[in-house]
Amino acid sequence: TAPRFLADYRPADFTINTVNLTIHLDDTCSQVVSELTLERKGDNQQALQLNGEHLTLVSLVLDNQALSKEQYQINDTLLIIPASSLPDRSHFTLIITTEINPQENTALEGLFKSGDAFCTQCEAEGFRRISYYLDRPDVMATFTTKVIADKSLYPYLLSNGNKVASGELSNNKHFVTWHDPFPKPCYLFALVAGDFDLLEDSFTTASGREVALEIFVDKGNLVKAEHAMTSLQKSMAWDEETFGLEYDLDIYMIVAVDFFNMGAMENKGLNVFNSKFVLADSHCATDSDYFNIEAVIAHEYFHNWTGNRVTCRDWFQLSLKEGLTVFRDQQFSAQMHSSAVTRIQNVRLLRSQQFAEDAGPMAHPIRPEKVLEMNNFYTLTVYEKGSEVIRMLHTLIGVDKFRQGMDLYFSRFDGMAVTCDDFINAMSDASGKDLAQFKLWYSQSGTPVVKAQEMFDSQTNIYTLTLRQQSPITKNQQNPQALHIPVKVELISENNDEPSQSELLELTQTEQSWQFNGFTSKPTLAMLADFSAPVKLIFDQDNTSLLTIMKQADNSFCRWDAGQKLLMSYLHQLTFDIDYTVPTELINAINDMLNSGGDRAFIAEQLSLPSFDEAASLMIDIDPIALTNAITTLAIFIARGTQQQLLTSYKACQQDDLKENAVANRALKNVCLAYLSLLPEYQYLVTQQYQQATNNDDILQENMTDSLAALTCSSKNNLDDLNEQLEHFENKWQQTTLVMDKWFALNASVVSEDVFAQLDKLLEHPQFSLKNPNRARSLISAFAMNNPKYFHCQTGRGYQFLANQIAKLNEINPQVASRLITPLIQYKSFAPAHQKLMKAELVKLQALTNLSNDLKEKLDAALN
Ligand code: DPP
Numbered sequence: 042t043a044p045r046f047l048a049d050y051r052p053a054d055f056t057i058n059t060v061n062l063t064i065h066l067d068d069t070c071s072q073v074v075s076e077l078t079l080e081r082k083g084d085n086q087q088a089l090q091l092n093g094e095h096l097t098l099v100s101l102v103l104d105n106q107a108l109s110k111e112q113y114q115i116n117d118t119l120l121i122i123p124a125s126s127l128p129d130r131s132h133f134t135l136i137i138t139t140e141i142n143p144q145e146n147t148a149l150e151g152l153f154k155s156g157d158a159f160c161t162q163c164e165a166e167g168f169r170r171i172s173y174y175l176d177r178p179d180v181m182a183t184f185t186t187k188v189i190a191d192k193s194l195y196p197y198l199l200s201n202g203n204k205v206a207s208g209e210l211s212n213n214k215h216f217v218t219w220h221d222p223f224p225k226p227c228y229l230f231a232l233v234a235g236d237f238d239l240l241e242d243s244f245t246t247a248s249g250r251e252v253a254l255e256i257f258v259d260k261g262n263l264v265k266a267e268h269a270m271t272s273l274q275k276s277m278a279w280d281e282e283t284f285g286l287e288y289d290l291d292i293y294m295i296v297a298v299d300f301f302n303m304g305a306m307e308n309k310g311l312n313v314f315n316s317k318f319v320l321a322d323s324h325c326a327t328d329s330d331y332f333n334i335e336a337v338i339a340h341e342y343f344h345n346w347t348g349n350r351v352t353c354r355d356w357f358q359l360s361l362k363e364g365l366t367v368f369r370d371q372q373f374s375a376q377m378h379s380s381a382v383t384r385i386q387n388v389r390l391l392r393s394q395q396f397a398e399d400a401g402p403m404a405h406p407i408r409p410e411k412v413l414e415m416n417n418f419y420t421l422t423v424y425e426k427g428s429e430v431i432r433m434l435h436t437l438i439g440v441d442k443f444r445q446g447m448d449l450y451f452s453r454f455d456g457m458a459v460t461c462d463d464f465i466n467a468m469s470d471a472s473g474k475d476l477a478q479f480k481l482w483y484s485q486s487g488t489p490v491v492k493a494q495e496m497f498d499s500q501t502n503i504y505t506l507t508l509r510q511q512s513p514i515t516k517n518q519q520n521p522q523a524l525h526i527p528v529k530v531e532l533i534s535e536n537n538d539e540p541s542q543s544e545l546l547e548l549t550q551t552e553q554s555w556q557f558n559g560f561t562s563k564p565t566l567a568m569l570a571d572f573s574a575p576v577k578l579i580f581d582q583d584n585t586s587l588l589t590i591m592k593q594a595d596n597s598f599c600r601w602d603a604g605q606k607l608l609m610s611y612l613h614q615l616t617f618d619i620d621y622t623v624p625t626e627l628i629n630a631i632n633d634m635l636n637s638g639g640d641r642a643f644i645a646e647q648l649s650l651p652s653f654d655e656a657a658s659l660m661i662d663i664d665p666i667a668l669t670n671a672i673t674t675l676a677i678f679i680a681r682g683t684q685q686q687l688l689t690s691y692k693a694c695q696q697d698d699l700k701e702n703a704v705a706n707r708a709l710k711n712v713c714l715a716y717l718s719l720l721p722e723y724q725y726l727v728t729q730q731y732q733q734a735t736n737n738d739d740i741l742q743e744n745m746t747d748s749l750a751a752l753t754c755s756s757k758n759n760l761d762d763l764n765e766q767l768e769h770f771e772n773k774w775q776q777t778t779l780v781m782d783k784w785f786a787l788n789a790s791v792v793s794e795d796v797f798a799q800l801d802k803l804l805e806h807p808q809f810s811l812k813n814p815n816r817a818r819s820l821i822s823a824f825a826m827n828n829p830k831y832f833h834c835q836t837g838r839g840y841q842f843l844a845n846q847i848a849k850l851n852e853i854n855p856q857v858a859s860r861l862i863t864p865l866i867q868y869k870s871f872a873p874a875h876q877k878l879m880k881a882e883l884v885k886l887q888a889l890t891n892l893s894n895d896l897k898e899k900l901d902a903a904l905n
């Protein structure tokens with residue numbers, strides 16, 4: 042297959058107006074009858090080329106006439122009906138009958154089995170595995186879907202839209218027919234059949250329409266769907282209040298399945314979810330699980346407008362719906378919870394993962410220009426950086442103009458498939474802001490670097506700030522232009538009678554200066570308030586200034602970020618010299634934080650060291666072992682120095698545990714525990730907490746957040762109780778799939794040489810299977826991402842382990858394989874000895890026979 046280019050986009054020669062599907066479900070041979078009404082656009086004489094993969098064609102009927110084999114051609118990816126076989130009329134019908142094998146579909150694209158249920162995943166290009174079709178998002182049709190299956194095995198037969206007919210058939214079969222009145226691209230098609238428990242509720246929209254809400258889960262899991270239901274109702278209310286957007290069908294269904302490549306999918310009226318983003322109760326789910334469920338439910342719900350009502354013209358425009366919808370779900374979460382902590386967590390994800398992607402071989406603009414396998418572009422760049430770009434726009438034009446821009450966007454484009462430019466133009470027209478330069482964010486890749494330089498003239502009392510920007514120069518980006526970057530700054534005054542000043546600066550040139558008056562002595566600069574732009578900041582600030590910002594900045598993000606910079610500077614020193622003596626001012630600062638009496642969730646973030654990935658994204662030629670040692674050394678230094686206060690805070694949080702703000706209490710408590718568990722004299726606390734949270738006479742006291750936090754301490758420090766705890770946990774939870782995923786991840790994160798033997802054993806565990814993406818990730822990804830010390834060990838064994846699993850997954854599920862390869866293709870940021878070992882594994886993978894496009898695209902980029 043050849044790559045596709047944004048520049049080559051052409052509208053389709055044909056469109057499809059209606060689709061009538063009849064699907065007879067069968068494990069190994071499902072039959073799909075697809076009746077299309079087609080329309081030739083203009084007077085072109087082109088052949089009709091329909092996409093199709095892994096299909097067995099049974100028959101083709103054009104305007105009631107069966108086509109003979111001579112009248113069409115077929116290959117691995119296309120069905121071609123030449124112009125000579127097509128009628129002269131512009132409108133005609135085609136009935137395509139195909140057969141597929143859902144049971145063998147381990148790629149989980151198209152129609153597949155998840156346990157006993159049938160389900161589909163059609164984004165990006167999965168519908169072509171169900172039937173021959175114009176599988177592109179700018180072809181929008183009205184779907185009617187009749188699903189036929191065994192009545193006892195599949196009592197629920199679901200598809201998009203409204204149920205319009207149902208009935209009994211012979212041989213214990215039944216059918217249900219669904220009609221979706223909204224024309225849609227086929228990537229939003231969905232079908233589910235199975236036996237479920239059903240949680241029902243409703244939502245009354247602002248205009249008074251009653252919407253039935255239905256969540257389908259595996260039998261026995263009904264109570265675990267309640268949080269998802271509440272989250273859905275909150276999301277629906279929020280979108281009405283914030284953007285005036287109401288839901289548009291009479292029914293909204295969510296189905297939770299265990300086998301799913303992604304997090305969830307926004308199919309019109311019938312979302313299919315990875316069960317991990319639906320099921321929760323306090324025993325089996327952590328606080329972050331709860332948070333993520335709410336966020337993903339919101340995300341998929343928000344897609345109903347940003348994605349479904351207005352969709353993408355082509356897949357290069359993916360960020361049109363994803364960046365915008367991530368921004369919307371982040372705003373929602375910030376409003377439902379602490380906006381400061383939510384923002385910090387967004388930034389942590391961006392800096393730890395997206396910055397690395399943007400610096401690696403797969404770097405691409407948020408609107409990519411060249412794609413071999415579309416599934417490779419559901420990336421942190423398109424999603425998270427895409428959201429940052431929308432956020433910058435929001436910052437530049439303000440909340441009211443942003444809303445007007447959204448209104449204009451919907452009034453112009455409802456029901457259409459459009460581009461990122463269309464969106465920006467609507468924003469520009471509504472706000473009156475010139476966004477021509479801003480659009481460069483859509484076409485340039487790499488994380489821009491912004492350098493700050495300050496000068497205070499004590500003669501004139503003028504403070505001058507100079508900013509310089511530079512986007513990375515790479516093979517695919519020889520001549521990057523200056524971007525339009527919103528830089529929010531705060532100048533913190535030293536003198537009580539001179540107020541601090543906050544400003545939004547618009548950096549549009551390569552170099553630009555601003556002057557400030559009103560200070561008689563040099564103020565302290567806090568840069569990038571709220572992280573106003575996704576850039577790397579280079580600004581040498583001494584520790585005194587950082588400590589001032591930590592204490593005095595008005596902006597909570599700046600206070601947190603200054604602390605992280607301070608910590609990062611010590612980590613840097615320690616990676617070069619493990620005997621470096623960290624100044625005790627850090628101990629005072631941390632004691633101050635613990636004593637501050639502020640929001641405990643925020644303090645927990647302040648206390649959390651930069652992760653391995655966050656630190657790595659700010660370094661070059663990383664020696665991963667030196668970095669993991671530096672992190673541990675710094676953590677022990679902090680633990681030793683602040684142990685009294687840590688213990689006091691730990692106990693205070695424990696006491697308040699079941700009261701209000703339980704989530705914030707647990708967050709701080711468990712950060713304290715993580716530090717204390719580094720010191721042998723406090724390790725009894727881990728044992729105690731594990732017992733209380735996991736093995737309590739009073740079951741109501743049990744709590745997964747605390748249980749997992751204790752286990753994580755045990756596994757990170759390889760504590761004596763670890764094996765006993767893991768065994769106990771396994772016995773307790775062996776029936777609960779999602780908790781067993783946590784157990785596999787814990788095992789893979791044990792910081793000990795023994796982890797390799799353990800990994801080999803776990804691959805043979807009766808509950809391990811590479812066919813289940815969650816399970817595969819819980820072992821393999823957890824090892825590669827959470828266990829840097831052994832993943833990067835000098836023998837190369839960690840790299841080998843990952844590559845071996847990727848090779849197996851290449852045959853089973855290319856999408857999952859391709860995601861797991863991320864840490865290996867970023868080899869160039871590591872020191873030469875590691876680079877060599879990592880590269881050797883990539884070379885081996887490149888030589889695989891049957892290499893999927895997914896892996897090929899990444900390997901070629903990494904090794905060229
Ligand atoms: N469109 C889906 C989502 O992001 C893909 N997983 O919600």
Ligand code: ZN
Pocket residue numbers: 340344362363366
């Ligand atoms: Zn999405």
